[in-house]
Amino acid sequence: MSPSETVNAFIAAIEAKDVETAVSFASENISYENMPTDPIIGLSGLTKTLNSFLGPATTVEWRILEQWEVGPTVVNERLDRFQIGTGWLELPVAGVFKVDQNGKIALWRDYFDMATYTRQLAALTGK
Amino acid sequence: MSPSETVNAFIAAIEAKDVETAVSFASENISYENMPTDPIIGLSGLTKTLNSFLGPATTVEWRILEQWEVGPTVVNERLDRFQIGTGWLELPVAGVFKVDQNGKIALWRDYFDMATYTRQLAALTGK
Numbered sequence: 001m002s003p004s005e006t007v008n009a010f011i012a013a014i015e016a017k018d019v020e021t022a023v024s025f026a027s028e029n030i031s032y033e034n035m036p037t038d039p040i041i042g043l044s045g046l047t048k049t050l051n052s053f054l055g056p057a058t059t060v061e062w063r064i065l066e067q068w069e070v071g072p073t074v075v076n077e078r079l080d081r082f083q084i085g086t087g088w089l090e091l092p093v094a095g096v097f098k099v100d101q102n103g104k105i106a107l108w109r110d111y112f113d114m115a116t117y118t119r120q121l122a123a124l125t126g127k
Numbered sequence: 128m129s130p131s132e133t134v135n136a137f138i139a140a141i142e143a144k145d146v147e148t149a150v151s152f153a154s155e156n157i158s159y160e161n162m163p164t165d166p167i168i169g170l171s172g173l174t175k176t177l178n179s180f181l182g183p184a185t186t187v188e189w190r191i192l193e194q195w196e197v198g199p200t201v202v203n204e205r206l207d208r209f210q211i212g213t214g215w216l217e218l219p220v221a222g223v224f225k226v227d228q229n230g231k232i233a234l235w236r237d238y239f240d241m242a243t244y245t246r247q248l249a250a251l252t253g254k
Binding site: 092111112 | 162223241
């Protein structure tokens with residue numbers, strides 16, 4: 001698989017809410033960096049964070065608007081969508097992925113506005 | 128100039144707080160999109176927004192951590208730094224630039240966490 005294909009398969013597993021399959025595409029030493037918060041290192045942290053993101057959503061759709069691959073690096077612009085209750089939470093994201101020599105995602109760095117996420121989550125969940 | 132060279136020159140002008148030169152690299156129809164806020168179309172809006180970002184800073188340093196060029200598109204990860212008073216405001220950003228056939232920046236889209244910016248600005252300016 002090319003780096004782009006790995007990222008595509010990773011995101012497809014996330015959309016299927018299949019965290020176990022998603023995590024299988026990640027390196028055991030993955031650095032998962034949501035830029036507004038501290039980096040998360042390793043598969044257990046990745047699993048926990050994906051579950052917390054995906055848990056409230058009945059449907060998950062991460063639209064890849066554009067994606068570039070340069071060597072081992074994949075960069076994309078996405079609209080990450082989560083159906084929660086009767087509404088959709090929509091989060092614009094720029095993601096940077098580095099795929100290592102074993103074909104595993106070793107770095108995943110997402111740039112987004114946290115308040116855009118929390119404001120919609122609060123409106124949809126009443127919390 | 129290649130698309131990357133255009134973006135580099137644009138950012139160098141911003142670092143020099145030379146808004147007039149920076150704007151000369153932009154298309155008159157530029158769409159300037161700070162993702163947490165509404166898009167800004169055209170040169171007068173770009174000029175005004177750059178002045179408001181750069182105004183409070185005595186020194187501006189936008190570190191390009193990594194940059195990719197694919198066709199007319201340039202994508203970078205940056206640490207945008209602003210010296211304000213005795214401290215530095217530091218903002219992680221992922222930027223997407225599209226350079227048109229006239230060599231002008233027609234799209235500039237920055238992904239970042241607004242609270243990371245406003246929290247530091249408030250601490251440094253006391254506002």
